[in-house]
Structures are given as structure tokens and as C-alpha cells.
Amino acid sequence: MLKLHNYFRSSTxxxxxxxxxxxxxxxxxxxxxxxxxxxxxxxxxAKNPAGLVPxxxxxxxxxxxxxxxxxxxxxxxxxxxxxLPADPVGRARVRAISYMVACEVxxxxxxxxxxxxxxxxxxxKADWFRHWxxxxxxxxxxxxxxxxxxGTFCHGDTPGMADICLYAQVWNNRRFEVDMAPYPVITRIFxxxxxxxxxxxxxxxxxxxxx
Amino acid sequence: MLKLHNYFRSSTxxxxxxxxxxxxxxxxxxxxxxxxxxxxxxxxxAKNPAGLVPxxxxxxxxxxxxxxxxxxxxxxxxxxxxxLPADPVGRARVRAISYMVACEVxxxxxxxxxxxxxxxxxxxKADWFRHWxxxxxxxxxxxxxxxxxxGTFCHGDTPGMADICLYAQVWNNRRFEVDMAPYPVITRIFxxxxxxxxxxxxxxxxxxxxx
Numbered sequence: 538m539l540k541l542h543n544y545f546r547s548s549t550x551x552x553x554x555x556x557x558x559x560x561x562x563x564x565x566x567x568x569x570x571x572x573x574x575x576x577x578x579x580x581x582x583a584k585n586p587a588g589l590v591p592x593x594x595x596x597x598x599x600x601x602x603x604x605x606x607x608x609x610x611x612x613x614x615x616x617x618x619x620x621l622p623a624d625p626v627g628r629a630r631v632r633a634i635s636y637m638v639a640c641e642v643x644x645x646x647x648x649x650x651x652x653x654x655x656x657x658x659x660x661x662k663a664d665w666f667r668h669w670x671x672x673x674x675x676x677x678x679x680x681x682x683x684x685x686x687x688g689t690f691c692h693g694d695t696p697g698m699a700d701i702c703l704y705a706q707v708w709n710n711r712r713f714e715v716d717m718a719p720y721p722v723i724t725r726i727f728x729x730x731x732x733x734x735x736x737x738x739x740x741x742x743x744x745x746x747x748x
Numbered sequence: 749m750l751k752l753h754n755y756f757r758s759s760t761x762x763x764x765x766x767x768x769x770x771x772x773x774x775x776x777x778x779x780x781x782x783x784x785x786x787x788x789x790x791x792x793x794a795k796n797p798a799g800l801v802p803x804x805x806x807x808x809x810x811x812x813x814x815x816x817x818x819x820x821x822x823x824x825x826x827x828x829x830x831x832l833p834a835d836p837v838g839r840a841r842v843r844a845i846s847y848m849v850a851c852e853v854x855x856x857x858x859x860x861x862x863x864x865x866x867x868x869x870x871x872x873k874a875d876w877f878r879h880w881x882x883x884x885x886x887x888x889x890x891x892x893x894x895x896x897x898x899g900t901f902c903h904g905d906t907p908g909m910a911d912i913c914l915y916a917q918v919w920n921n922r923r924f925e926v927d928m929a930p931y932p933v934i935t936r937i938f939x940x941x942x943x944x945x946x947x948x949x950x951x952x953x954x955x956x957x958x959x
Binding site: 585586587588595599601602603605606607609610613614625626628629630632633635636637639640641643644645649650653654657658659660668672673675676679680683 | 824839840851854869871883890
């Protein structure tokens with residue numbers, strides 16, 4: 538069985554849980570408490586030298602790292618249901634929205650960055666978090682609101698990679714009480730996703746290690 | 749002809765220039781001075797609501813955004829030479845190394861973040877930049893040094909997506925005088941890439957808007 542090395546609150550872990558659920562794949566849930574540095578042990582660093590969750594351990598012992606690289610792998614090896622549209626321009630749009638979360642919002646707002654901002658620069662973690670959401674969420678909202686490709690979900694009426702990234706990020710936003718009123722399309726899509734078991738079952742509070 | 753809306757110093761722009769060069773595709777070079785907010789005009793925001801370069805404008809007027817989404821599109825529409833290996837696990841490895849740059853290093857070190865760290869928190873831009881390179885480059889080095897898949901380049905002996913990301917990031921590192929001595933494999937790969945015209949011609953100092 539696949540082994541998912543992850544943590545309930547990690548939004549990159551939540552992405553992967555949603556992807557595995559959408560693909561209908563069972564996995565063993567292994568939890569690493571980030572605040573206790575459980576991903577910094579020699580055993581874990583042998584799986585991922587970056588000391589980050591999630592890691593997907595395949596049945597042959599291969600360890601895959603970086604959530605979106607793993608999701609692309611999942612989608613190549615288990616093509617149904619597809620997490621990317623069939624046409625290249627559609628795929629570029631879905632990947633672009635995914636990366637707007639994964640390369641613009643999330644990297645600035647993960648645990649180690651918030652800790653560094655607070656400990657080294659004396660910044661306020663919540664202000665910092667909300668600042669960077671406020672830089673990129675309006676652009677995501679504009680891309681979704683302005684395109685006929687947007688449907689029930691980010692791209693048409695079946696959930697895919699962009700939805701996975703957005704869903705996990707909105708859960709993160711809740712922790713820092715981001716005002717979602719300026720983002721009605723994102724909110725509508727989040728609610729549609731949250732009504733699907735594949736997503737709801739991937740949410741942080743539903744995980745066995747949730748505190 | 750393809751139109752590349754970009755800026756010489758933007759490392760995400762450099763990624764795309766290298767990818768276009770590797771694919772042997774001609775493009776029109778359009779420059780936007782980031783420090784003059786030239787990507788914040790209504791005309792540009794209509795191309796990319798995020799107000800970021802690069803944007804690749806296709807011949808039918810479609811605007812593609814997010815450098816790695818564009819590179820995946822390029823690789824799907826112009827498959828030769830491939831920028832990803834043929835096997836799914838190899839693809840996952842190349843994407844993982846790419847995202848270690850694109851989702852861990854670069855997002856913390858782009859212009860708007862450095863400006864915010866300095867203006868709002870009173871931090872030192874160069875310290876901040878080097879801190880985040882120092883968090884993730886050791887893991888990239890370990891992944892490259894520890895794998896038989898590493899060849900002349902990040903994955904075997906043909907350059908691909910991970911090389912594109914790494915090459916552009918090392919150019920960025922130079923601006924902030926990052927000590928590369930702890931990263932001999934990355935340095936060796938950078939030098940091999942820099943010997944290839946497709947990469948060298950994409951480097952910041954070679955661009956028409958370089959200052």
C-alpha cells in the first residue's frame with residue numbers, strides 16, 4: 538500500500554490527500570508533528586533531504602517528494618479521473634492557477650517562514666500571512682471570474698489540480714482569519730469542493746492526528 | 749510569432765527564455781521594467797491579472813502565465829527535445845527538483861518580497877535572500893549528489909526542466925553573492941549548462957534590456 542508521510546495541518550499534505558481520494562487510492566497515514574521537528578530525523582531525511590512533508594512512499598520503497606510533482610505522477614500513473622484537462626491550453630490554465638497558490642501564496646506562508654518572520658524580524662505572523670494572500674488571491678479571483686472556462690470548479694465541472702491547491706489554501710486562510718468576502722468565486726468553488734467527500738475527507742480537522 | 753513579455757533580471761523569465769531556446773522557437777522579446785511598475789498597467793493586467801512576468805502570448809492572442817505552466821505547455825505542444833524524462837518516476841524527480849527552486853527558494857526571494865521585508869519589517873534583503881537559499885539548496889545538493897540519476901545535468905545527460913530552474917536561480921544567487929562552495933554538484937551542473945548556448949543566451953546580462 539502507498540504510505541503517505543504527512544501532517545494534518547500541512548496544506549501541501551492536504552493537497553495530496555485530496556488527490557489520492559479523487560483517484561480512489563488507499564494509503565497508510567503516517568503523521569509527523571512539524572512543531573516537534575519529527576521531519577528532521579535521519580530516518581525522515583533519508584526519505585526527503587528537505588525535511589518536509591508530504592512524502593509519498595511507493596510500494597517498492599521509492600520516495601516521491603514535492604506535492605505537485607507527486608500529483609502529476611499520480612495523474613500519469615492513475616489517469617482516471619483526470620486532474621488536468623485534455624487540451625494543452627486548458628492544462629496550462631489549470632497549472633497556472635495551481636502555481637499561483639503553490640509558488641506565490643503558500644511558500645510565503647508556511648510554518649518555517651512564519652517562524653522566521655516572527656523570530657528574526659519581529660514581524661506579526663498573521664499580518665504577514667494575510668498580506669501575501671492579499672497580493673495573489675485577487676489575481677486568482679480575477680482569473681476565475683473573468684474566464685468562461687470556470688465552471689462549478691476552477692476549470693469546468695470536474696475538480697482538478699487547481700481545485701486541490703485552492704481548497705487546501707482556503708483551509709490555511711481560515712487559521713489566520715483571512716476575510717474571504719473579496720473572493721466570491723473562490724468561496725463558491727471552495728464550498729462546492731467541500732461538499733465532495735474526496736475533499737472534505739482531506740481537510741485538516743478530519744485527520745487522525747488533528748489536535 | 750510568439751511574444752515573450754518579460755524582463756532580463758526576472759529569473760522566471762530566464763527559465764522561459766532557456767526553454768524556448770532549447771525548443772528552438774523564435775520569439776519577440778518585450779521588456780517590462782519591474783522597478784517602474786510596467787507590469788501594473790491596465791494593458792498588462794489584461795494579459796496577466798497578477799501583474800507578473802513572464803507572459804507568453806501565443807499567435808492567436810492567448811496569454812499563458814506562470815513560467816512552469818508555460819514550460820509544461822511548451823513541452824506538450826513541442827515535444828522535442830523533451831524537457832522531462834519518459835518514465836513517471838523520473839518525471840516526478842525532475843519536477844520535484846524544479847519545484848524545490850520554484851516553490852521553496854524563488855518565491856521568498858523575488859523583488860516584491862525583498863521590498864516588503866525591507867520596507868515593512870526593516871530586514872536586510874541580502875540576509876533574507878541568503879537565508880532561504882541556505883534552507884533549500886543543501887537539500888537540492890543532497891538530492892543531486894545522492895542519486896545515480898544525476899548526470900552531466902540534473903537528470904541524465906540532457907538538460908531539462910530542473911536544469912532550467914536551477915540555472916536561473918544560480919544567476920539570482922550571484923546578485924546576492926551567495927557562497928556556492930557548499931554546492932559542488934549544483935555548481936558543476938550550472939557550469940555545464942552555461943556552456944550551452946540555449947542557456948547562456950537566456951542569461952540576464954545577454955538580454956536587450958539588461959542594464
